[in-house]
Amino acid sequence: MKNKERSEEELLKVEVAGIRMKNPLILASGVLGSYASSLNRISKNAGAVVSKSIGIDEIEGYKNPTIINYPHGIINAIGLSSPGAKRFYEELKRYKGDAPLIVSIVSTSPEGFAEVVKHFPIASAFELNLSCPHVKNFGLSLGSNPKVVREVVKSVKKVTKKPVFVKLSPNVEDIVTIGKSAERAGADGVVAINTLRGMAIDIYMRKPILSNISGGVSGEGIKPIALKCVWDLYEELNIPIIGAGGITTWKDVIEFLLAGASAVQIGSAFYYSHRYFYSIKESLIAYARWKDENLSEIIGKAHQ
């Protein structure tokens, strides 16, 4: 059957670790995912949505300035500011969206991750943030050590049957080693990548701009780095990869799928428009029809 006769649904749908998505576009954690109302709205055109990373206790976060624009993206050091698992669950209970909800978790220990997971029965899947680059004892502090990654995944897998994704950082010696460690411990997929360590200096004040000095760089400037991470992971891993980092156009999405991503996350681009998913989706349909292929058929094709 020619794709012209296939439905848009068929052209766009993907499945990641058993999670069926109507398209490969996922809202990345942290950018718009603190309120159920935004998630509800975004979910209309999304394949899935990821909520802001949440820990067991409230995290105050850093003082302003926490976000700055630079010509090729954003540098943020929000500091994982969040209300704690109980209060966030009350918020997320109001999620009535049209796409699976992936709950992003942070903690300082393997047991802590498992504890937070238990608070979110509404999640379709969990994403373990082992990659935030700017909060001491969280994220990358654990995620740069393959043994700790293994322990975290094992601990979480003991308390949930839902898919568990590990979000990886490019700021490690070898992202593939960390990805492999997650896979061996039973992770159902990996997300690559979180932000990269970076900073900016105000030349008039002659001081770092972010209150935390250092932050995480995201947005279009990091796309080639993220793409290479996905490429390398696809060569070595057997579990699905969700690509993220600097995706702002439909062409970026296709690149990531061809590199081996089964779906992609988009974050920073939402600072410029809230209608990203709608416009990207329409272009993906046109591309799939032109190529006469469903998007799920092009995953990893650039490796052949």
Ligand SMILES: Cc1cc2nc3c(=O)[nH]c(=O)nc-3n(C[C@H](O)[C@H](O)[C@H](O)COP(=O)(O)O)c2cc1C
């Ligand atoms: C303001 C801001 C807040 C973020 N908060 C989180 C977070 O809470 N947890 C997380 O795993 N990633 C967080 N991220 C990282 C994004 O989810 C994403 O991995 C990264 O920004 C790369 O994608 P992008 O270039 O499309 O933004 C945040 C990014 C930004 C810009």
